[in-house]
Amino acid sequence: MTRISVTVDGVRYDDDVEPRTLLVYYLRERLGKVGTVVGCDTSNCGACTVLMAGPDSSPVAVKSCNVLAVQADRHQITTIEGLSDHGGPQHPLQQAFHDRHALQCGFCTPGMILASVDLLAENPDPTDEEIRTGLEGNLCRCTGYQNIVRAVHDAAAAMRANGATVPAARPAADASQPAAEEVPA
């Protein structure tokens, strides 16, 4: 067993883990962070994507099935549960995914959202093509990605207008449709 100290969604956890424990299983089974899921065994699908920051590196998207828990020692992890406070306003990407119907079954969604957070952190004003290429590591079988691309665009615009950590103003509603709704807590 190896001792690790990992901060996840702002809370520090000290645990003994088998070295072979994957970060995703540590998150799910030791910490109860079941928002992060396992979709494949070859790091293709990206459903397990979380944000990972080191002692001297800023948060970047990683596939938590492809990181050992022991490699996360002294790192900070943000999962989908940590993206916004429970009961509080949603992150602009969460809001945009909701408004644009960018999810159906929801299995790929946490990973897709966190990958999008990372994409926009590096490129705050991406083109469609840059969004599609930026999300090449996240597979979705339900949506055909069309609305995901729209959502990332909307969120990017909202984040540019309001600053990255402030929840976005509601995206402009199409006159023929009801106003975008706040996601109920």
Add this chain to the structure above:
Amino acid sequence: MTVTDDRPAAEVGSARRRKEDARLITGRTNWTENLTLPGMLHLAILRSPVAHARIASIDVAPALREAGVVAVFTGRDIADAQGSLPCAWPVTADIVHPDHPALAVEEVRHAGEAVAVVVARDRASALDALAAIEVDYDPLPVVLDMEAALAEGADLVHADKGTNASYTWIYDSAQAGSGGSVEQARADAEVVIRRRYRQQRLIPAFMEPRSVVVDPTGDQVTVWSATQIPHILRFLLAVITGTPEHKVRVIAPDVGGGFGGKLQVTAEEMIAFVIAQRLGRPVKYTESRSESLLSAHHGRDQIQDLELSAKRDGTVLGLHVKLLANMGAYLGIVTPGVPLLGAFMYNAIYKFAAYRFECTGVFTNTTLTDAYRGAGRPEATFAIERIMDELAVELGMDPIELRRRNWIGTGEFPFNTVAGLTYDSGNYEAATDKALALLGYDELRAEQARRRESHDPVQLGIGVSTYTEMCGLAPSRVLGALRYGAGGWEHASVRLLPTGKVEVVTGTSPHGQGHETAWSQIVADQLGVGFDDVEVLHGDTRTSVRGLDTYGSRSLAVGGIALVEACRKVVDKAKPIAAHMLECDVSDLEFTGGSFRVRGNPDGGRTLADCALAVFAAHDLPDGIEPSLDADATYDPVNFSFPHGTHLCAVEVDTDTGRVGIRSYVAVDDVGLVVNPLIVEGQVHGGVAQGIGQALYEEAVYDADGNLVTGTLVDYLVPSAADLPNLVTDRTETAAPGHPLGVKGVGEAGAIAATPAVVNAIVDALRPYGVNDVPMPCTPERIWRAIRDAGAAGAAGSGEAQEGGEQS
């Protein structure tokens, strides 16, 4: 009084954002794999590494000694309890239907078949112990090719059955009385086109791996499973194992996609069900992606031989289809019937005079096939749309024009087809005109001509797919006539809580389709309650006491009607109570905007909430009135639902490398009126993505030994956002007659339409090179070879394209 039953104004039709999202975008989803129960044990499955062998011996003793291992089971240990996994659709009276043990007992017949099960305290220990099990396999001959499997003296998948043919099923319009004879059509024809097409084997590849938890410790045996069919699963588990049905509870928690791939009674569910009861402790099994690709059922895999008879002016006369359908090694829940669902659709939207369909189901030593999005209809639509393009080329006619000449006109509905169906409604002209405009068809044809003229190494192709499909499964009598084991009705119940909130219980089982939202919209309009005042419950057989679950684009088409009828019954039950409260006669009441009012008196109405509170207290109800507004309805459809559409695809083909880029994709679909345009559009997007996947990327490949080569997502190519184009989607709306909301099914339409649109475009791009077909998936290499081989054939002076099988 009137319940508003013409086109509703408020909720239905509006782009409501989904209630489901709240938990899905915050990671609060209830996947089966999340479940942990006290004392729960984990299962790991040892799977056959060979495609066909006798199990000579299994030694589990070394595995039992491994740390954390509680038990190890082989097929012999549970042979009686596990019974045989079901096929609920034996399509002919003489169908060859072999036993299908969940855990193999004497013989394995496909790579990946379950051979032994380790039960351990934790998942890692269970997986570790698999390597310690010693299995001796005596290899048997492997049968992979369908035509070889049917040949005289072929090796057998099931030696005791004496044949690899499971069934032969025929529909002949002359015999059925729905049209003429194909022989006559051929005789009358001026043009006869013959083609062979291959529907490659696909894998549904839902993103959530299958998972099952069984808890035998309660009064009922509770099964949580990532399934599309909780009701059907409950029924079949009881029937097969003898566990009394009322002692079984099945729960589909949140399910991460299905696409038909979770429409199954799986070996893993049966294994968990039996072992949990054997041990008296909860057990969990979650598959890895590799296991899923290998052993969750596959889709498609057909060889299609078509003969189309027509006149020189383009009028089609007859269509003769011969199909070989790969069953795999066993028959799954609807395996033999999947080709039959397509049987009625090869004639498509065209007015054929004669039609004959023959299908043989063939066993091979591969994973069983079963439903995958479209289930029989994508295969049919592909074949007819491809061969119509071939006819167009043969006649020198624009492919759109050829279709116009033959399709059913708007004024001709309802239309009795040569395949014995009655199409309810449609407007192929409007959808096609809209699609052509959105694509910029004429401009693209002009560009195509310019590129051909200049011998541009990047060629342009345009493909069309005009489809209709039969969904909304299904009228029970028709299912019975087809020997399907269940009915096609659906159930809904609506109950008014005393505070005026509404609980809806649906027999459908959504796994991404947004029923909680769409059903709330329907109920809100029907009952005049707020969208957020409705709670939709599903997926748990304790709560949803009857239903036939979700597949075949049936939930709204059938389940929606049950829901509307249940709502109407609620209003009817409330009428006398409202009249009593308003001290008037029932005939003086009208119900609009959620209130009962005396006609002509705009004040002083009573809402359903008022009535609900009144029945809760029951202090002052009219005599003989039951103190309840709750109602349910079970609806059996009288016909299938026939959405239709026109999809157009423009591709660029780099002839130096064979790479295809989709330049534009336009989908105009008519799914009748819509409850939620966002959800409808999303279903089209997802279906089209899978259709493009079949056209360009996906294939489940077996090697000569029967090993699945495409066993991980490295090799089974599910497309990402970077691999798919921007999709332009639009709709026309031709109301479905006979549906109170005028809606049709949509879940599979995109997958049905898209594949031939893409392949037709690719072939169109390559016609100048003498190419008339590219087998799917149309990889760059296949395209490069098609060009090269056609060029070689041309250079050799044959003057005719060689690809794609015989021509007329």
Add this chain to the structure above:
Amino acid sequence: MIPAWFDYANPSTVDEAVSALAEGGEDAKALAGGQSLIPLLRLRMAAPALLVDLGSIDELRGVREEDDDIVIGAMTTHAALLADPLVRAYAPVLVDAVATVADRQVRHRGTFGGSLSHADPAGDMPAAAVAADATLEVAGPSGRRSVAAADFFVDYLTTALQPGELLVAVRVPKRPGWGSEYLKFNRVAQAWAMVGVAATVRRDNGTIAEARVALTNMGPTPVRALAVEQALSGVPATRDAITAAAAQAGEGTRPSSDVSASAEYRLHLAGVLTGRAVAAAAGLTD
């Protein structure tokens, strides 16, 4: 799904890592970014008894200038390589190649040294390293040594690293003014290369003075297309001349046939892509 058990060492210096690897012998594997290794462990296609994590060794990180070279630490992630101004300025073929590796998430963890040491024939970085004339600096029980990239890749998943050795840094000569391109042909965006071509070109006004061309997945190791390089030397920088030279891309290659592509098609692609990559590296736009 879950790796078999392994012991774990987390050294903080190169010497400690070397000792741990030497002690573990054949049953020890170095863990760099893990993006190639961890999937193998999960599929139980590899089951080392000891994993030596290089993640805490500072010496292995960073990119620096050293006279006429840049020196890239073996644990430099793909993402860091992609963003590094020195690499972009002096060895852009590495940037061109690394931009195509996998996806963003994998690039955040995967390392330059890791992918070179793993030596997957379909990996992009080995060919790029060959085209960049890289020298690989190795540390082992007997001390440090340098290996030319062309000699480092020995066979399928096999490098010149001996037991106990690990890659410490990659030294690349500065090539200011050279044009570069990496073309990767794959079936879907995150897929491995079916064929890849790394090309760097030094122009002398209207002619090609010299070039380096290396191919991905045309054999068990990256293949330097010497015949193409020789054919390019001194030719005018035109499409026709480049295409003619590129026709020899297949020389010296041993492409395999697999589920992704046949050998015959790979040979064809190699010719087409080499022409396109060299043309781009020569600054020809269309």
